[in-house]
Amino acid sequence: MSAKKGPDFQKAKKNRVFQDVVDQIQEAILDQRLTPGDVLPPERQLRETFNVSRGTLREALRVLEQKGLIEIRVGTTGGSVVRQAGMEQLTETFTLLIRSGSLSVMDVGQFRTGVEGKTAALAAQRASAREIRTLETMLKKAEQMNARGNAGWEDFLDIDQEIHKELAKISKNSLYILVSEMIHDNIRQYYDKFLENIPGRMAENLKDLEEMILAVKNHQPLEAERVAENHVHKFIVHMKEKEALLANRQLKATAKP
Amino acid sequence: MSAKKGPDFQKAKKNRVFQDVVDQIQEAILDQRLTPGDVLPPERQLRETFNVSRGTLREALRVLEQKGLIEIRVGTTGGSVVRQAGMEQLTETFTLLIRSGSLSVMDVGQFRTGVEGKTAALAAQRASAREIRTLETMLKKAEQMNARGNAGWEDFLDIDQEIHKELAKISKNSLYILVSEMIHDNIRQYYDKFLENIPGRMAENLKDLEEMILAVKNHQPLEAERVAENHVHKFIVHMKEKEALLANRQLKATAKP
DNA sequence: ACTTACGAATGGTTTAACCATTACACTATC
DNA sequence: GATAGTGTAATGGTTAAACCATTCGTAAGT
Numbered sequence: 001m002s003a004k005k006g007p008d009f010q011k012a013k014k015n016r017v018f019q020d021v022v023d024q025i026q027e028a029i030l031d032q033r034l035t036p037g038d039v040l041p042p043e044r045q046l047r048e049t050f051n052v053s054r055g056t057l058r059e060a061l062r063v064l065e066q067k068g069l070i071e072i073r074v075g076t077t078g079g080s081v082v083r084q085a086g087m088e089q090l091t092e093t094f095t096l097l098i099r100s101g102s103l104s105v106m107d108v109g110q111f112r113t114g115v116e117g118k119t120a121a122l123a124a125q126r127a128s129a130r131e132i133r134t135l136e137t138m139l140k141k142a143e144q145m146n147a148r149g150n151a152g153w154e155d156f157l158d159i160d161q162e163i164h165k166e167l168a169k170i171s172k173n174s175l176y177i178l179v180s181e182m183i184h185d186n187i188r189q190y191y192d193k194f195l196e197n198i199p200g201r202m203a204e205n206l207k208d209l210e211e212m213i214l215a216v217k218n219h220q221p222l223e224a225e226r227v228a229e230n231h232v233h234k235f236i237v238h239m240k241e242k243e244a245l246l247a248n249r250q251l252k253a254t255a256k257p
Numbered sequence: 258m259s260a261k262k263g264p265d266f267q268k269a270k271k272n273r274v275f276q277d278v279v280d281q282i283q284e285a286i287l288d289q290r291l292t293p294g295d296v297l298p299p300e301r302q303l304r305e306t307f308n309v310s311r312g313t314l315r316e317a318l319r320v321l322e323q324k325g326l327i328e329i330r331v332g333t334t335g336g337s338v339v340r341q342a343g344m345e346q347l348t349e350t351f352t353l354l355i356r357s358g359s360l361s362v363m364d365v366g367q368f369r370t371g372v373e374g375k376t377a378a379l380a381a382q383r384a385s386a387r388e389i390r391t392l393e394t395m396l397k398k399a400e401q402m403n404a405r406g407n408a409g410w411e412d413f414l415d416i417d418q419e420i421h422k423e424l425a426k427i428s429k430n431s432l433y434i435l436v437s438e439m440i441h442d443n444i445r446q447y448y449d450k451f452l453e454n455i456p457g458r459m460a461e462n463l464k465d466l467e468e469m470i471l472a473v474k475n476h477q478p479l480e481a482e483r484v485a486e487n488h489v490h491k492f493i494v495h496m497k498e499k500e501a502l503l504a505n506r507q508l509k510a511t512a513k514p
Numbered sequence: 515a516c517t518t519a520c521g522a523a524t525g526g527t528t529t530a531a532c533c534a535t536t537a538c539a540c541t542a543t544c
Numbered sequence: 545g546a547t548a549g550t551g552t553a554a555t556g557g558t559t560a561a562a563c564c565a566t567t568c569g570t571a572a573g574t
Contacts, residue, residue: 016557018319030356042524053559055312058526059319062275066323067353074525075567085357089350096324099287100342103431110379111432118371174360175368273526299555310528315557331556332536518573526565533558541550 021050021060029069029082040070040080087178094182105190105243109236112183113229116164119180120212120228121221122171131170135213138163146206153197156205161188163209167216167228194239194246201238205231278307278317286326286339297327297337344435351439362447362500366493369440370486373421376437377469377485378478379428388427392470395420403463410454413462418445420466424473424485451496451503458495462488 028034040046043061047054061080064070068089070080097103127135142159145152161184168180208231215224285291297303300318304311318337321327325346327337354360384392399416402409418441425437465488472481 018557030353044524055315055560056558058312059316059557061525062316062319063323066320067350069353072525073567074565076523077568078524078566080525085354085359087354087359090347090354093324093346093350096287096326097342097344097347102342102344103435107430107432110430111436114371114375118375122367173364173367175364178360179368275526301555312529313527316526318556329556330536331534333554334537335535335555337556516574518571520569520571522567522569524565524567526563528563529561531559534556536555537553539550539552541548543548544546 017052018056018059018063021052021057022063024050025060025064026067026069034082036082036084038082040082042079087181090178091182091185095186098186105187106236106240108183108187109232109239112187113232113236115176115179115183116167116232117225117229119164119168119171119176120216121225122173122176123167124216124219124221124224126172127170127216127219131166132213132217135163135166135170135216138166139209139213142206142209146202150197153202156202157188157191157195160205160209163213170216190239191235194242195235196242205234208234274309275313275316275320278309278314279320281307282317282321283324283326291339293339293341295339297339299336344438347435348439348442352443355443362444363493363497365440365444366489366496369444370489370493372433372436372440373424373489374482374486376421376425376428376433377473378482379430379433380424381473381476381478381481383429384427384473384476388423389470389474392420392423392427392473395423396466396470399463399466403459407454410459413459414445414448414452417462417466420470427473447496448492451499452492453499462491465491 025034025040034040041049043054043057047057050057052060061070061072064080065072066089068085069083071083072078072080098108138159142156142163145156145159148155165180165184168177171177208227212224212227212231215227282291282297291297298306300311300314304314307314318327318329321337322329323346325342326340328340329335329337355365380388395416399413399420402413402416405412422437422441425434428434465484469481469484469488472484
């Protein structure tokens with residue numbers, strides 16, 4: 001058959017019925033016709049409204065729940081409650097991407113380097129006296145962990161992570177806060193796998209933290225950015241070294257016997 | 258009642274049956290026991306495997322589909338096909354966060370400033386000769402739009418966006434690519450709302466692009482970062498001004514009568 | 515006034531049937 | 545023999561009615 005003239009229209013949208021229900025409710029929420037706290041009618045009533053079976057309606061509710069748009073409660077006063085969209089879904093999806101190997105650890109690390117730098121710079125611009133005191137308190141804890149030597153390594157990493165999250169809060173930018181949480185909640189497992197406390201490393205990291213917090217205290221954004229980037233960059237380099245080492249070791253193990 | 262001693266255990270996990278099914282299949286995928294392309298058994302068979310009703314099983318499949326882990330095809334050879342996790346879900350969730358107002362335009366803009374800067378810096382480090390030629394071709398198009406004057410404003414914004422996306426690709430970092438797509442696909446509506454082409458603005462932006470691409474061509478990361486940040490920052494400042502102007506106008510309108 | 519027990523309303527699940535779409539093998543035709 | 549049409553079986557999509565499990569208000573009992 002010869003090529004047909006004219007626009008080759010897409011097949012009319014395949015309307016799975018439940019998708020239609022999802023779209024209608026979602027639009028109502030995004031258009032604020034439904035606001036957080038509102039309770040949708042009971043399933044048996046919604047079923048009639050949309051003229052679908054209860055099973056189909058429930059598939060739609062399941063999708064909306066997974067999207068984080070509603071929360072479903074059981075019991076007499078239960079029902080589908082409209083939620084304030086939060087960052088949980090974003091974090092969950094991000095976790096899936098990492099766990100499925102679609103994002104390499106190195107790419108995430110490199111991205112983190114840039115983000116932490118900008119976060120520190122913003123924090124240096126905006127930190128209040130009270131927030132700086134909070135940072136200094138956390139720094140004190142990190143010093144204590146360092147004093148404990150090897151036994152404090154794990155806890156030191158925890159404090160380090162908390163300090164970075166605190167800087168994100170101080171930046172007052174909800175996206176930096178969000179991304180900070182997303183990355184830290186997901187990257188920690190790689191620290192445990194690829195980072196080890198060789199002598200002097202904790203002290204070196206502690207020095208970074210001190211310099212960084214000092215720069216924030218003195219409201220020096222550029223200096224804070226430089227130190228933060230350098231600090232995170234070290235982590236990544238160390239991880240890359242350890243990763244290569246492990247890969248090499250595995251190679252020998254499989255080649256010898 | 259006085260405070261009770263001892264661990265305050267969480268209520269035993271509320272096991273909705275479909276959630277159990279979701280977890281089992283999801284773990285199988287993340288552990289690579291199921292890999293992209295694999296087809297799950299038909300619903301009627303899976304139903305027996307998990308010992309649940311077909312309705313419940315379908316709720317589970319709906320969730321997995323929404324998470325982007327499987328894709329469902331109809332027909333004789335259809336079924337639930339395991340997918341390679343992609344960025345679509347992340348973008349969709351991000352869109353929901355923005356549309357629901359959980360993220361302010363200014364926060365997104367500020368975040369974008371930092372990200373675009375780092376993206377440009379990376380691109381300057383890694384751009385091949387071929388990629389640079391691509392950028393220069395796009396720049397030529399932008400110059401043509403500028404020559405067309407006011408009529409070219411919309412198209413100029415399109416080209417501007419495409420250049421930034423291209424820089425992300427050149428950075429070779431999947432997260433910068435991902436975030437670039439996420440932000441641009443969502444922020445354009447605000448450009449249309451808050452940006453206008455006052456005389457000279459397009460020429461000014463064009464000059465930014467020229468400088469930025471020149472820095473990439475010359476492999477000057479710091480210069481590329483500086484120019485890119487400055488370029489995006491201007492957008493944000495303009496948007497803030499326009500936003501304030503509109504808010505003020507609305508204030509007068511409601512106060513007068 | 516407090517406690518208890520019941521009942522109504524809700525989401526959670528099961529069952530069994532039918533509809534719509536698709537791939538593939540078979541048949542009729544040229 | 546090649547090709548176009550057709551039937552058939554397997555799949556996901558949808559419906560229907562019933563029952564279970566949880567929760568909360570209320571009425572009865574103390």
